[in-house]
Amino acid sequence: MAVQSLPAKKWRSEKEFPLENGQILPELEIAYETWGELSDKGDNVVVILHALSGSSHAFSSAENPEAGWWEELYGEESPLRMGGYHVICANIVGGCYGTTGPTSLDPGTGAPYAAGFPQVTLRDMVEAQRLLLDGLGIDQPVTLLGGSMGGMLILHWMQDHPRQVDRAICLATPPRSESFTIALRSIQRDAILSDPRYAGGLYDENSFPEAGLALARKIGMITYRSPEEFNERFGRDVKDPRPHFLEGLYQVQSYLDHQGKKFVVRFDPNTYLYFSRAMDLFDIAAGHDSVAAAFSGCETRVLLLSIDSDFLVPIPHMKELHAALIEAGLEVDLQLMESRYGHDAFLLETGQINQHLGNFLQSS
Numbered sequence: 001m002a003v004q005s006l007p008a009k010k011w012r013s014e015k016e017f018p019l020e021n022g023q024i025l026p027e028l029e030i031a032y033e034t035w036g037e038l039s040d041k042g043d044n045v046v047v048i049l050h051a052l053s054g055s056s057h058a059f060s061s062a063e064n065p066e067a068g069w070w071e072e073l074y075g076e077e078s079p080l081r082m083g084g085y086h087v088i089c090a091n092i093v094g095g096c097y098g099t100t101g102p103t104s105l106d107p108g109t110g111a112p113y114a115a116g117f118p119q120v121t122l123r124d125m126v127e128a129q130r131l132l133l134d135g136l137g138i139d140q141p142v143t144l145l146g147g148s149m150g151g152m153l154i155l156h157w158m159q160d161h162p163r164q165v166d167r168a169i170c171l172a173t174p175p176r177s178e179s180f181t182i183a184l185r186s187i188q189r190d191a192i193l194s195d196p197r198y199a200g201g202l203y204d205e206n207s208f209p210e211a212g213l214a215l216a217r218k219i220g221m222i223t224y225r226s227p228e229e230f231n232e233r234f235g236r237d238v239k240d241p242r243p244h245f246l247e248g249l250y251q252v253q254s255y256l257d258h259q260g261k262k263f264v265v266r267f268d269p270n271t272y273l274y275f276s277r278a279m280d281l282f283d284i285a286a287g288h289d290s291v292a293a294a295f296s297g298c299e300t301r302v303l304l305l306s307i308d309s310d311f312l313v314p315i316p317h318m319k320e321l322h323a324a325l326i327e328a329g330l331e332v333d334l335q336l337m338e339s340r341y342g343h344d345a346f347l348l349e350t351g352q353i354n355q356h357l358g359n360f361l362q363s364s
Contacts, residue, residue, distance in 0.1 A: 042139065075350075142164065181312055
């Protein structure tokens with residue numbers, strides 16, 4: 001099964017890339033895309049950090065007219081477009097859309113890294129993004145925008161390099177991965193690992209763990225949405241009314257089957273495993289006395305967007321982050337979005353997001 005290839009610009013580091021765990025990537029290539037013009041001073045940059053299944057292709061462009069994964073956020077009246085920002089989105093290290101990851105060739109063996117790729121952390125992902133900005137000649141503080149895993153990356157960037165982040169917009173972002181979300185992701189990884197075709201990560205197009213990856217995606221889709229949406233959208237509608245479990249099918253099952261089939265033609269199972277585990281390891285307070293202490297010295301202005309139907313990152317978790325950032329002395333605004341779409345509202349409720357984003361950027 002071939003992983004989808006998206007046209008993108010490429011940047012390559014001329015140096016080895018050290019990882020947080022002490023291992024080294026001998027080569028680092030990053031796929032990225034840009035929208036809007038860079039100002040003469042280079043002070044109008046917005047960096048978008050994608051979530052687990054994202055890529056550098058956030059929006060369509062002249063180079064690639066295919067709709068991006070956050071397409072509606074960059075409409076004609078989008079604050080990003082109307083504000084004259086230079087937007088950058090790069091595929092994160094460990095990804096499968098052109099950036100060095102498990103599908104890349106290991107220069108030491110000439111074969112794909114596969115499961116032999118080092119376990120990257122969110123900090124590694126941030127450092128790769130910083131290298132890209134440096135390579136592009138961007139030396140002014142930037143605005144960071146991202147949700148879910150992308151928001152986690154933003155918090156690490158603010159924590160480790162506070163002077164580089166002028167403003168931060170975090171959607172559906174917790175201060176740590178809790179045991180409940182770790183449990184859910186572990187089951188998704190088990191689905192992939194239990195597929196015989198996974199073969200220790202050494203699969204190929206002719207023997208691809210489709211069933212395992214599709215099942216992981218189906219489990220994920222249930223966690224990304226809400227019971228309200230499923231009940232309102234599908235009810236008890238049937239696709240096949242036969243009573244036997246091998247034959248009968250509800251519409252909601254058909255929907256999940258469709259989502260799984262779509263995913264396996266565009267994503268790499270090993271990347272799924274690496275990104276999922278990196279999210280499990282996330283705890284912004286690790287090594288500090290508290291979440292607030294983790295942001296000592298940070299002066300970034302922050303917008304937090306929470307979702308009322310999100311049970312992956314429930315409102316209390318974002319309120320905890322909000323309180324900690326205020327305790328650390330940051331200027332922080334927490335806004336609640338109402339949506340039936342659960343965690344995925346950070347991708348789907350672009351009208352609400354743009355309204356909050358516009359207000360935040362204009363008041364800066």
